Amino acid sequence: xxxxxxxxxxxxxxxxxxxxxxxxxxxxxxxxxxxxxxxxxxxxxxxxxxxxxxxxxxxxxxxxxxxxxxxxxxxxxxxxxxxxxxxxxxxxxxxxxxxxxxxxxxxxxxxxxxxxxxxxxxxxxxxxxxxxxxxxxxxxxxxxxxxxxxxxxxxxxxxxxxxxxxxxxxxxxxxxxxxxxxxxxxxxxxx
Numbered sequence: 587x588x589x590x591x592x593x594x595x596x597x598x599x600x601x602x603x604x605x606x607x608x609x610x611x612x613x614x615x616x617x618x619x620x621x622x623x624x625x626x627x628x629x630x631x632x633x634x635x636x637x638x639x640x641x642x643x644x645x646x647x648x649x650x651x652x653x654x655x656x657x658x659x660x661x662x663x664x665x666x667x668x669x670x671x672x673x674x675x676x677x678x679x680x681x682x683x684x685x686x687x688x689x690x691x692x693x694x695x696x697x698x699x700x701x702x703x704x705x706x707x708x709x710x711x712x713x714x715x716x717x718x719x720x721x722x723x724x725x726x727x728x729x730x731x732x733x734x735x736x737x738x739x740x741x742x743x744x745x746x747x748x749x750x751x752x753x754x755x756x757x758x759x760x761x762x763x764x765x766x767x768x769x770x771x772x773x774x775x776x777x
Contacts, residue, residue: 596729597649597721597750608722612747614775615766616722622676622764623668623703629773630670636699637667637674639738647730650681653719653752653761660684665738668701675770677735677742678702681761702762706753719752725765735765743768 598607605617618625627634641664661683668676680702697705725732726745736742748765 596723596725596731598723600720600722600749605722608724608747611771612766615770616747616749617720618775619718619720621703621707623701624707625775626668626670626675626770626773629775630675632670634675634701635669635672636701637669638664638699639667639677640665646681650761653681654683654759664697664702666701667739670769670773673769674739674767675773676767677739677765679734679763679765681763683759702760706755706760706762718754721750723748723750731763731765 600617605613608616615622615625623634642662643660644663645660661681664678664680664682666678667674668678723729723731724745725735725748727733731748732742732744732746746765746767748763750761750763753760753762
């Protein structure tokens with residue numbers, strides 16, 4: 587008899603029940619559907635600092651490109667650390683196709699040290715009625731995501747938990763991956 591692995595791929599949909607494979611302490615962070623920036627700022631009692639690690643055009647890997655229904659190979663990639671008093675809490679990687687940053691969406695090109703959540707969850711944003719696709723993953727030293735992050739943040743522990751969400755900004759797709767760092771657990775989760 588063959589047994590199917592419980593988590594057959596790196597990424598698993600939150601709504602498939604796989605959230606229960608994550609440690610209980612991480613579940614509120616992984617499953618939250620609101621602005622992660624706002625949730626963390628409520629927990630730490632201050633504004634987050636955004637340390638931009640990379641913000642440039644580059645090729646997508648095959649795993650990221652499957653989210654876009656077009657032949658997108660190069661996108662704007664923005665990688666940041668969300669910090670409190672210089673301590674990294676979350677490492678985020680945003681994939682922004684060229685079509686998603688034009689017209690009235692140009693604010694995503696001028697973020698600077700502002701978190702992407704400020705644009706995605708603004709009151710004036712054209713909210714999609716469709717539920718955002720959200721997945722979670724356990725990331726360890728063997729995963730390419732962990733290795734990519736390690737090149738930019740040397741003190742990266744293993745394993746980590748991450749979530750990835752496909753958002754729409756005025757009808758255009760953006761893929762956001764957030765890797766949760768252990769220091770985040772020092773703060774209580776809030777509603």
